[in-house]
Amino acid sequence: xxxxxxxxxxxxxxxxxxxxxxxxxxxxxxxxxxxxxxxxxxxxxxxxxxxxxxxxxxxxxxxxxxxxxxxxxxxxxxxxxxxxxxxxxxxxxxxxxxxxxxxxxxxxxxxxxxxxxxxxxxxxxxxxxxxxxxxxxxxxxxxxxxxxxxxxxxxxxxxxxxxxxxxxxxxxxxxxxxxxxxxxxxxxxxxxxxxxxxxxxxxxxxxxxxxxxxxxxxxxxxxxxxxxxxxxx
Numbered sequence: 029x030x031x032x033x034x035x036x037x038x039x040x041x042x043x044x045x046x047x048x049x050x051x052x053x054x055x056x057x058x059x060x061x062x063x064x065x066x067x068x069x070x071x072x073x074x075x076x077x078x079x080x081x082x083x084x085x086x087x088x089x090x091x092x093x094x095x096x097x098x099x100x101x102x103x104x105x106x107x108x109x110x111x112x113x114x115x116x117x118x119x120x121x122x123x124x125x126x127x128x129x130x131x132x133x134x135x136x137x138x139x140x141x142x143x144x145x146x147x148x149x150x151x152x153x154x155x156x157x158x159x160x161x162x163x164x165x166x167x168x169x170x171x172x173x174x175x176x177x178x179x180x181x182x183x184x185x186x187x188x189x190x191x192x193x194x195x196x197x198x199x200x201x202x203x204x205x206x207x208x209x210x211x212x213x214x215x216x217x218x219x220x221x222x223x224x225x226x227x228x229x230x231x232x233x234x235x236x237x238x239x240x241x242x243x244x245x246x247x248x249x250x251x252x253x254x255x256x257x258x259x260x261x
Contacts, residue, residue, distance in 0.1 A: 040077025043084035044068060050091050051198055059141060059252075060087055060102045061110055083109035097199045099252070100142045130155065134164045134259030141252055148229035152255050156223055156230065159216035159257040166216045167207030168234060169254040174202050176248035186243055201251060206238075209258055216257060230255075 037045065044057055058065040061080050071077035077084075083106040090096040090105050130136035138155040159166055174196070179186035181194040187206050195203040207213035219233070226232040231250055238244040 041071040136257040139254040149231045152230045160220035164257045165213035167213045169205045171203045171252035
């Protein structure tokens with residue numbers, strides 16, 4: 029017997045597909061709607077996403093018709109059409125933030141965009157501090173203008189051993205990753221000391237590391253930042 033036909037993806041998944049065809053990843057889409065990437069995956073696996081259809085449609089229109097490519101600008105468009113859940117008393121429901129959540133296995137992720145970066149990425153500091161307390165390893169991904177990097181895209185000198193491809197954007201920016209489980213990553217305790225030395229400014233600590241190691245120009249400006257942690261084997 030032939031295998032059963034797969035159900036058609038729901039509207040949220042279809043819109044997410046079109047955004048991916050336009051060059052955005054599921055992680056980007058999650059940033060745009062201010063939710064965790066796992067929720068975007070559930071558009072496909074658990075038929076979720078109905079609450080984000082209007083926002084995704086408006087974002088897609090902005091991309092395809094308006095030529096808007098900047099993630100913060102797209103996020104601002106989406107925010108006008110998304111609402112957080114409220115409690116019975118009418119207050120905004122609390123949402124678990126991966127910026128401060130580390131699982132028992134040591135896995136944790138925190139990411140910030142332009143607005144948080146401008147204020148030092150403060151919400152990433154607890155993640156780094158907790159990773160240091162547990163003796164974890166960490167890695168990070170940054171997004172900068174292409175001209176801010178010293179080494180060309182994909183250079184092994186820039187990020188040796190990283191299999192993840194450099195992500196190039198239509199707005200002439202690039203995402204590059206530094207550290208991984210395969211290469212051992214960085215000592216979270218050492219990184220926490222760097223953050224403390226920078227007065228708690230995570231953005232500055234990351235920028236200083238990139239500068240010290242000869243990867244970026246002094247006037248480089250970090251646009252997005254993600255921190256990942258894991259327990260060393």
